[in-house]
Amino acid sequence: MSVAxxxxxxxxxxxxxxxxxxxLRYFERQGVVPSPRRDSAGRRQYTTADVELIRMLVHLRGTGMPLADIAQFTGADDNVTDPARLRVELLTAHRRRVHDRREELDRALDVITRKIADFTDRMTSSVDLLDRPDCTIAFDVQGEGPLLFLVGAPAGRAGFAALAHELAGRFxxxxxxPRGIGASRAVPGMAAPTPEVLAEDLAALVDRFTGEPALFVGTSxxxxxxxxxxxxxxxxxxxxxxHEPPLVSLLDDAALASRAAAAFKAAxxxxxxxxxxxxxxxxxAHHTGPDQTPPAHMALPELAGEELDKNRYFLGRMAGPTVFYVPDIEAxxxxxxxxxxxxxxHHQMARRATQALAELLExxxxxxxxxHLGASAEPAEFAHVLRPLLEP
Incomplete structure (x- = not known):
């Protein structure tokens, strides 16, 4: 007898x-898999093909395919005239569902990772303060070695907590x-968080530590x-x-610029x-390789009140001057x-803008x-690639 x-x-x-x-008996009763042959005593006898079909059922079920679709795929549904074509259609539709679900899980993972960093930072960090003429900047320090500043906008200490931990053994x-973010709370009369103002805040922070040139990593x-x-x-x-400065100003894309301006105005x-x-x-927030493009729309859940307030500030005051900033190439x-x-x-706004900047600077x-969120979502992997880039 052959294996088959x-x-x-x-x-x-x-x-x-x-x-x-x-x-297995339940799936058979529900018509999800065809009934196997039986021996003279009525015992089920599965062929190798039956086993492989059930293996596929487990994969499809584990990724959320409806049982009715699985029944059509496995051939338990007898009303199918073209099984091969139907299976391709079923798998294509299911692949779309799995992809969409993966995007949702990736977003959830990013949020969870940031929250872990946030709460870890609250438990382990002692906050220092830098007085500025119109606000106070919260900062902290860890590690030993060459001086390295991790800079974000709107990302602050919490967003960099995990990456800072990875780098503290070397730096x-x-x-x-940044002003208006986290413990550097906005106060009445505070200047708007433009790149020019944020750069002056950072220069003052650098001056607090050293008069010598330092190392910097900036994201978004x-x-x-x-x-x-x-x-x-x-x-x-x-x-x-x-890492990925989101400079819409460098993209010849009037429609994108108009959409961005409208979003900031509505914030x-x-x-x-x-x-x-x-x-x-x-x-x-999507993960797109060279041959992939981010979906045009994916509905977000309703944001909590705290998140809405943060985005009134970020999108309403900080994001516009940032994405429409025009860099001085010669400087x-x-x-x-x-x-x-x-x-x-790939094919996301910030990477496109960074590619345009790279071409201008050769x-x-x-x-x-x-x-775009790699520094916070994958801190260990990000740090591994980052360290050699900071070496002389």
Whole structure:
């Protein structure tokens, strides 16, 4: 008897597949899998093809395919005239569902990772304060070695907590909350958080530590802050790694610019709508390889009141001056800059903008782990690639 002709009992199949015999019988009764042949004593006898079909059922069920669709796929539904075509259609539709679900899980994972970093930071960090003429900047320090500033906008200390921990064995890592973010709370009369103002805040923080050039890593809006810092204070920038500065100003895309401006304008009155629009136009929470594009729209859940307030500030005051900032290319050439983008950020706004900046500066674009949020979502992998970029 060949392997293809070999027959197996239900106990064997149960052990191989990881489904209890009662579950196999249940799927048979429900018409999810065809009934196997029986021996003279009425015992089920499964062929190798039956076993492989049940293995596929387990994969489909584990990824959420409806049982009715599984029944059509396995051939338990007798009303199918073209099984091969139907299976392709069923798998294609299910692949779309799995992809959408993966996007949802990726977003949830990003949020969970940031919250872990946030609460860890609250438990382990002692906050220092830097007085500015119109506000107070909260910052903290950890590690030993060359001085390294991690800079974000709106990301602050919490957003960099995990990455700072990964780098603290090699560097003295300084993180801070930009004005209006986290413990650097907005106060009446505070100047707007433009890249120019944020760069002056950062220069004052650097001056608190050293008069020597330091190392910098900037992500998203923080990378834009560093572009302005290099223009205003090139003497303090020893080396700067810029990860995905979202410069819409560098993209020849009037429709994208118009959508971004409309989102920022709506932020004060309707931050939920503004967040949804900016999420869709940036594509920044998705994971897209070279041959993939982010979906045009994916509905976000209703945001909590605290998140709505944060985005009134971020999208209403900080994001506009950041994404429409026009970098001084000649000034940037005078400092040591490395440009990076997420290996899973293809065809997203920030990676496109960083590629445009790289072309203007005639610099290579270094791929980093993850997407736009790689520094917070994949801190260990991000740090591993980042360390050599900070070496002399």
């Amino acid at each position: 002709d070999e027959l197996f009992g239900i106990a064997d199949v149960s052990a191989w597949i990881g489904l209890a015999p009662d579950t 003295t890592v300084v993180t801070h909350d 809006g923080g990378a834009v802050t560093l572009l302005e810092l290099g223009k205003q204070h090139p003497d303090v920038v020893g080396r700067a790694v810029l 004060e009155a309707d931050p939920q709508r503004a967040v949804q629009e900016f999420f869709d136009l940036s594509g920044a 940037i050439r005078r400092v040591s800059v490395t440009l990076c983008a997420g290996s899973l950020s 610099l290579p674009l270094v791929d980093m782990p993850g997407n």
